[in-house]
Amino acid sequence: MSREGFPVVESDLLPLSLGAALLGTGGGGNPYIGMLRLRELLRKGASVRVIPLEALDDEAFVGSVGGIGAPVVGIEKIKQGDECLRALRGVEEAAGVKCSAIISAEIGGSNSIEPMLTAARAGLPVVDGDGMGRAFPEIQMSTFFIYGLDPSPGAIADDKGNVVVFKHVIDMFWLERFARRIAVEMGAGAGFATTPMPGAYVKKVAVPNTLTQVLDIGRVIIDARAKHQDVISRLIDATGAKLLFTGKVTGVRRELRGGFSVGEADIAGVDSHAGSSARIAIQNENLVLFVDGKPVAIVPDLIMNLQLESGEPITTETLRYGQQIATLGLPAHELMKTPRALEVVGPRAFGYPAIPFVPLS
Amino acid sequence: MIRIGIDVGGTNTDAVVMDGAQVLAGVKAATTGDVMSGVVAALNAVLSAAGLEPRAIDVVMIGTTHFTNAVVQRRDLAQTAAVRLGLPATASLPPMVDWPDDLKAAIGGHYYMAHGGHEFDGREISALDERELLGIADDIRAKGVHAVAISSVFSPVNTGCETRARDILQKALPDAHFTLSSDIGRIGLLERENAAIMNACLSDLAKLVVNAFRHALDAAGIEARFFLTQNDGTLMDASYAERFPVLTFASGPTNSIRGAAFLSGVSDAIVVDIGGTTSDVGALHKGFPRPATVAVEVGGVRTNFRMPDVFSFGLGGGSLVVDGAKGVTVGPRSVGYKLVTEALVFGGETLTTTDIAVAAGRIELGDPAKVADLDKDLIARTEARIADMLEAGVERSRLSPDPLPVIVVGGGSILVGDKIGGLEVRKPNHYAVANAVGAAIAQVSGEIDRVYSLASMSRADAINDATEKATAVALSAGARAGSIEVVDVEDVPLAYLPGNATRVHVKVVGELDVA
Numbered sequence: 001m002s003r004e005g006f007p008v009v010e011s012d013l014l015p016l017s018l019g020a021a022l023l024g025t026g027g028g029g030n031p032y033i034g035m036l037r038l039r040e041l042l043r044k045g046a047s048v049r050v051i052p053l054e055a056l057d058d059e060a061f062v063g064s065v066g067g068i069g070a071p072v073v074g075i076e077k078i079k080q081g082d083e084c085l086r087a088l089r090g091v092e093e094a095a096g097v098k099c100s101a102i103i104s105a106e107i108g109g110s111n112s113i114e115p116m117l118t119a120a121r122a123g124l125p126v127v128d129g130d131g132m133g134r135a136f137p138e139i140q141m142s143t144f145f146i147y148g149l150d151p152s153p154g155a156i157a158d159d160k161g162n163v164v165v166f167k168h169v170i171d172m173f174w175l176e177r178f179a180r181r182i183a184v185e186m187g188a189g190a191g192f193a194t195t196p197m198p199g200a201y202v203k204k205v206a207v208p209n210t211l212t213q214v215l216d217i218g219r220v221i222i223d224a225r226a227k228h229q230d231v232i233s234r235l236i237d238a239t240g241a242k243l244l245f246t247g248k249v250t251g252v253r254r255e256l257r258g259g260f261s262v263g264e265a266d267i268a269g270v271d272s273h274a275g276s277s278a279r280i281a282i283q284n285e286n287l288v289l290f291v292d293g294k295p296v297a298i299v300p301d302l303i304m305n306l307q308l309e310s311g312e313p314i315t316t317e318t319l320r321y322g323q324q325i326a327t328l329g330l331p332a333h334e335l336m337k338t339p340r341a342l343e344v345v346g347p348r349a350f351g352y353p354a355i356p357f358v359p360l361s
Numbered sequence: 362m363i364r365i366g367i368d369v370g371g372t373n374t375d376a377v378v379m380d381g382a383q384v385l386a387g388v389k390a391a392t393t394g395d396v397m398s399g400v401v402a403a404l405n406a407v408l409s410a411a412g413l414e415p416r417a418i419d420v421v422m423i424g425t426t427h428f429t430n431a432v433v434q435r436r437d438l439a440q441t442a443a444v445r446l447g448l449p450a451t452a453s454l455p456p457m458v459d460w461p462d463d464l465k466a467a468i469g470g471h472y473y474m475a476h477g478g479h480e481f482d483g484r485e486i487s488a489l490d491e492r493e494l495l496g497i498a499d500d501i502r503a504k505g506v507h508a509v510a511i512s513s514v515f516s517p518v519n520t521g522c523e524t525r526a527r528d529i530l531q532k533a534l535p536d537a538h539f540t541l542s543s544d545i546g547r548i549g550l551l552e553r554e555n556a557a558i559m560n561a562c563l564s565d566l567a568k569l570v571v572n573a574f575r576h577a578l579d580a581a582g583i584e585a586r587f588f589l590t591q592n593d594g595t596l597m598d599a600s601y602a603e604r605f606p607v608l609t610f611a612s613g614p615t616n617s618i619r620g621a622a623f624l625s626g627v628s629d630a631i632v633v634d635i636g637g638t639t640s641d642v643g644a645l646h647k648g649f650p651r652p653a654t655v656a657v658e659v660g661g662v663r664t665n666f667r668m669p670d671v672f673s674f675g676l677g678g679g680s681l682v683v684d685g686a687k688g689v690t691v692g693p694r695s696v697g698y699k700l701v702t703e704a705l706v707f708g709g710e711t712l713t714t715t716d717i718a719v720a721a722g723r724i725e726l727g728d729p730a731k732v733a734d735l736d737k738d739l740i741a742r743t744e745a746r747i748a749d750m751l752e753a754g755v756e757r758s759r760l761s762p763d764p765l766p767v768i769v770v771g772g773g774s775i776l777v778g779d780k781i782g783g784l785e786v787r788k789p790n791h792y793a794v795a796n797a798v799g800a801a802i803a804q805v806s807g808e809i810d811r812v813y814s815l816a817s818m819s820r821a822d823a824i825n826d827a828t829e830k831a832t833a834v835a836l837s838a839g840a841r842a843g844s845i846e847v848v849d850v851e852d853v854p855l856a857y858l859p860g861n862a863t864r865v866h867v868k869v870v871g872e873l874d875v876a
Contacts, residue, residue, distance in 0.1 A: 033551075036454055036458055036459055037453045037454060040455075040458060070481070072481070075548070075551075076481070076549060077447070077478075077486070077515065077550070078451040078550055078551070079450070079451075080448075080449045081452055159449050159450040160487070161449070187450075187486070251761075321759060321760045321761055321762070322757055322758070322759045324753070
């Protein structure tokens with residue numbers, strides 16, 4: 001990609017939502033509402049340009065925004081539209097800087113699109129990259145915070161015009177805690193902005209090229225379907241993902257624990273995996289894949305379930321008995337696998353201290 | 362009680378006469394362009410087959426595709442105003458934003474966004490503004506629109522804004538009729554609002570259709586009361602059907618599933634309805650079709666009201682069998698209603714699944730000599746392929762590894778042996794008219810789906826409250842007091858919400874009160 005990047009057009013929206021759903025690794029929320037909102041903005045003449053990381057000036061500031069709240073509220077109290085933009089203005093004012101680009105903290109699921117909406121409203125470009133290269137349940141699980149970004153200031157804004165700025169917070173955990181509480185007061189659907197980051201820092205810690213990766217994945221799925229080709233093998237060829245398991249879901253257990261959806265899915269192997277059985281541990285996203293009792297793919301590496309025939313990404317909410325699925329594994333970016341990152345997003349951080357992280361090759 | 366059940370489908374209008382649990386007669390008649398003459402023909406035929414006088418009939422239940430077809434074909438739809446309460450929230454996506462342009466144009470595309478609505482916990486988003494609504498009423502009047510759909514954020518939690526807005530608008534627009542989204546759908550603003558708008562645009566047609574059914578019954582000499590079947594397998598009376606035509610969407614597959622259950626006497630099963638071109642598979646749970654959990658599209662519009670979770674695939678009695686380089690393929694192409702002229706056993710040139718069934722000795726049909734020379738290996742491979750397709754369809758509808766019977770209905774049932782994927786297959790009597798039987802046996806239901814905060818009440822109290830509200834709905838829909846039973850209770854804690862916010866869904870059913 002050239003430094004000028006490329007504009008997002010309406011035909012990008014379907015690939016974007018498919019690719020974002022897949023990199024959501026089972027979680028990340030449904031991008032449907034966000035996709036409609038972006039389509040409305042584009043049809044009304046707004047534009048948004050995707051620029052590569054290297055196009056950022058070292059001294060320029062980059063804002064990061066996303067939705068915060070409960071998924072069920074997201075489908076009922078649809079956003080006014082400027083929540084994230086107001087939160088962005090809140091952190092800009094508190095930090096005394098102006099942002100010249102926006103970046104997503106989480107490319108998987110619905111928070112891939114929220115930054116584009118804000119960028120379109122603000123007339124800013126959106127950066128081709130993000131802070132996870134996938135989806136995770138909490139804000140501090142992005143490379144931005146793993147590598148030491150001062151979390152102050154942060155801001156949260158509602159549909160009515162209220163903006164709450166967190167001027168000084170001692171770390172991300174407190175910011176997350178305060179923001180979640182205020183999000184509830186705001187009706188459990190609000191816009192969130194984290195502190196503006198210098199371009200030089202973003203270039204160093206962002207997972208690069210993930211927006212184009214998402215678009216490429218979505219286009220491969222659509223193209224394979226149109227040509228009646230096998231979506232799974234096309235995806236493997238295009239992304240370097242590894243087919244970890246093929247099978248039929250024989251059981252799904254889910255419960256709410258500490259605000260997260262925690263559970264497990266059992267899969268009985270078919271085709272080349274006939275005779276084997278697999279189990280996926282879930283916390284909003286797919287965390288660990290066990291085959292015949294042994295862990296073969298471990299968070300933060302990406303574990304992605306797709307419907308065997310259609311290649312439709314399957315979220316942990318729609319996973320159910322009887323589905324024929326393929327489970328693909330994709331190595332997480334190196335930035336997510338350093339000792340420092342693994343403290344925050346490795347198996348131990350998700351309650352699996354006995355499982356050492358062994359990266360997918 | 363002598364009942365007639367009618368199912369008006371795209372190709373056939375099926376009718377049965379039932380005395381209690383017994384099927385006295387069942388007929389198939391062609392669906393006609395004007396629909397009603399086909400209904401009269403079916404009524405006359407089934408009465409004569411049962412040897413009954415019209416006055417012997419106590420009640421008539423009708424399942425119809427009229428309203429689905431009106432939306433799919435964009436005809437007979439009223440100009441409609443969509444009024445949404447929720448500002449400043451929701452401004453980013455106006456009503457009908459995800460509709461196909463032609464459907465939106467067919468109903469005028471009129472929409473208004475106003476203040477009002479609630480948060481998930483029942484607080485107001487903003488106060489309802491009477492002057493704002495009166496201004497909207499002026500505009501609706503000036504446009505000459507008299508069908509109005511009102512939606513409000515979190516109206517399944519609190520219906521107050523929708524009812525107050527309706528009262529205000531109704532005073533200013535005395536000739537208009539109103540659909541409230543909270544009467545139709547559940548949480549999910551766009552989908553619930555879509556269903557409400559579709560309902561409003563069908564309201565004029567609903568009056569015409571209900572009247573036409575009344576006339577058809579008159580023409581057949583039947584003076585009995587009549588009901589329409591809803592997509593959850595329950596009934597609504599004529600006046601309710603005039604108000605909520607959208608609830609008939611997809612009642613056809615529902616009636617098939619319910620009829621199959623009744624004829625076979627089981628309440629939990631997988632039902633496969635095999636027609637000429639496609640098979641529909643659905644799950645029967647406690648006597649009712651399991652509803653879809655994801656948005657269902659009708660005429661290109663996403664809705665979220667209680668549609669049966671039906672999976673269709675291209676296997677039927679007329680499906681083409683082709684032996685190619687990659688092995689044998691079955692369907693999705695089909696000779697359809699031309700089976701009786703194009704299949705090999707009927708002297709035609711096309712190898713169909715019916716020919717394979719005859720060649721395999723599953724059934725005697727047409728001239729077996731025409732398929733006597735078919736390659737034995739091809740027959741075996743085709744049968745294996747059909748078995749695989751059926752197993753995949755059935756597996757998709759199972760929610761647990763518990764063994765369930767599979768009930769097979771429809772004309773294509775001849776393709777099925779006595780097992781599908783290890784599950785026992787049942788083919789009940791009268792399988793060809795299972796859909797009309799499903800209409801005839803329909804009950805009356807009431808359903809509630811809302812979010813409760815368990816910080817201020819116990820889980821049991823929340824479920825009791827929902828059950829009382831659902832019972833009230835069933836009684837007002839015509840159920841007999843004392844016959845009501847709870848068929849479904851589901852409570853789901855909501856992620857990332859405080860105060861133990863829990864979504865409670867309760868469904869009750871009762872016998873129809875025909876007194």
